[in-house]
Amino acid sequence: MTASAGIAEVETIVKRAEERFQAHRNQILRGTDRLFAALMGGQWIFGIVVALAVSPYAWEGKVHAVHIHVWIAVVLGAAISSLPVALALLRPAWVVTRHVVAGAQMLWSALLIHLTGGRIETHFHVFGSLGILAAYRDWTVLLTATVVVATDHLLRGLVWPESVYGILNPEWWRFLEHAFWVVFAVAFLAMLCLRSLREMRLIAERGAELEALSEGEWRRSSVLDRAKFEPAAS
Amino acid sequence: MGCPKAQQSPERLSVPGPAPPAAAPAVDIGRRSGLKFARQFVPPLAISLRGPEPPPGLRSAKLEATGRLRSFRPVLSIGAWALCAVVWAAAVAAGFAVLWRYKSTPADQERPPSRWPAESRLTLSPDRPTLLVFAHPHCPCTQATISEMGRLLARIPDRVSTYVLMVEPPGVPAKWADTGLWQRAAALPGVTLWRDEGAREAGRFRAQASGLTVLYDSAGRRLFSGGITASRGHEGDSFGRRRLLALVDGRPADRDDSPVFGCTLGAHGSPPIQTEALRTQ
Numbered sequence: 293m294t295a296s297a298g299i300a301e302v303e304t305i306v307k308r309a310e311e312r313f314q315a316h317r318n319q320i321l322r323g324t325d326r327l328f329a330a331l332m333g334g335q336w337i338f339g340i341v342v343a344l345a346v347s348p349y350a351w352e353g354k355v356h357a358v359h360i361h362v363w364i365a366v367v368l369g370a371a372i373s374s375l376p377v378a379l380a381l382l383r384p385a386w387v388v389t390r391h392v393v394a395g396a397q398m399l400w401s402a403l404l405i406h407l408t409g410g411r412i413e414t415h416f417h418v419f420g421s422l423g424i425l426a427a428y429r430d431w432t433v434l435l436t437a438t439v440v441v442a443t444d445h446l447l448r449g450l451v452w453p454e455s456v457y458g459i460l461n462p463e464w465w466r467f468l469e470h471a472f473w474v475v476f477a478v479a480f481l482a483m484l485c486l487r488s489l490r491e492m493r494l495i496a497e498r499g500a501e502l503e504a505l506s507e508g509e510w511r512r513s514s515v516l517d518r519a520k521f522e523p524a525a526s
Numbered sequence: 527m528g529c530p531k532a533q534q535s536p537e538r539l540s541v542p543g544p545a546p547p548a549a550a551p552a553v554d555i556g557r558r559s560g561l562k563f564a565r566q567f568v569p570p571l572a573i574s575l576r577g578p579e580p581p582p583g584l585r586s587a588k589l590e591a592t593g594r595l596r597s598f599r600p601v602l603s604i605g606a607w608a609l610c611a612v613v614w615a616a617a618v619a620a621g622f623a624v625l626w627r628y629k630s631t632p633a634d635q636e637r638p639p640s641r642w643p644a645e646s647r648l649t650l651s652p653d654r655p656t657l658l659v660f661a662h663p664h665c666p667c668t669q670a671t672i673s674e675m676g677r678l679l680a681r682i683p684d685r686v687s688t689y690v691l692m693v694e695p696p697g698v699p700a701k702w703a704d705t706g707l708w709q710r711a712a713a714l715p716g717v718t719l720w721r722d723e724g725a726r727e728a729g730r731f732r733a734q735a736s737g738l739t740v741l742y743d744s745a746g747r748r749l750f751s752g753g754i755t756a757s758r759g760h761e762g763d764s765f766g767r768r769r770l771l772a773l774v775d776g777r778p779a780d781r782d783d784s785p786v787f788g789c790t791l792g793a794h795g796s797p798p799i800q801t802e803a804l805r806t807q
Binding site: 346347348349350351352353354355356359360361364367368371372374375378379382383388392399402403406409410411412448451 | 601602607610611614617618621622624625626628629662664665666667669670673695697698702736756757759760761762789790791792
């Protein structure tokens, strides 16, 4: 065995480890895409149910008509879910897919907050969604989600500040106050994503090493077996 | 006897060398954390073993399954997906614009009388301000007003005399106003709940939109009128509530009105008389 053969062996192990890592990551991305495809559909149904339960009709005296929230839940909900579901089913594990999913998930938070009349409890959907998005183990996805939330606040803060802050002339730092808790959650989730990736890589390397060991053992035993039986045959 | 297939495949660890080396060579192939560990395996692997190709079953089925990235067959090109994304973003933006416009458009509501109407059957409190809230029993937007009332009354308990008027337009069936909103309003502490049959009180106070809140002082002067939600059916801080709180506290407010977000009461111009006090706490 020469030195170059040894180098080749190590390179093979490292290459195999990289393949195993990418395969594992691909598996996680695909699984998480499928999870979000189901979640998008579930949220759509949930949004319609909420609209029907909370605000089924708009009234003018004793006359009523279907409330705009119901139409919004059906049409806008379908629109929000459409692209991420299509991407998750047709282009799973694509980098664009998970970023679109992240943006759509934050839009669902905004829609559900509207449909439930701005209830404080529904705002928890934002943080729950960030936690689920961390399943991608890709911190840039969390960044996209944060940008969508911040853009929503920024636009509404400029055009219609009362809808975000409840007052017409909010202090300039109110935006930071709202963003702080999202950034707080995202910062730690991003750290966990990076740690998880490191662990995945370590697992892949150990798997490749074990694989190499087992192949070496198999070769050794097969040669010994052949050496044992070949003289008898001759 | 050879194993050409093994030598061609980069995944297989074919070991062609004749003898094990004394030590593993120093290899710099990246900053991977497993490199140090991998080096330890060079000597045992370097044993010269010429044998047949390992059977596929030697590697676990799971490793075989995950060992290669499954190639996907793109259904649409990148350009087509980009076009879809643009259409999607436009549709979603349009949807939210419709929603925001609806939620931020106040109802038509003229100012209530500047003096307490003499013909009203409601009692003006002689020692503290009187707060009136007009509600359509079925209006979903008014749920937010009742929630805000709860928060408001928690901050100013017993400092105002409060009426919540459930407005019944003329000609509705019995128990038409017995709704979840009625139950919620009834649960508010220190509130007098009125069934405004025929919308007579609503007519006297020119209430046109559900959620209208009017504050009169003990002398019967109107201090404030408007809504106490930030938008249609949306809970949260609002400048209507802030103004109302300031006036109850005796502090100056920048304005004495605010937009009202709620369903149309269908009450304006109703004839007077016959309201029934249902509950007093």
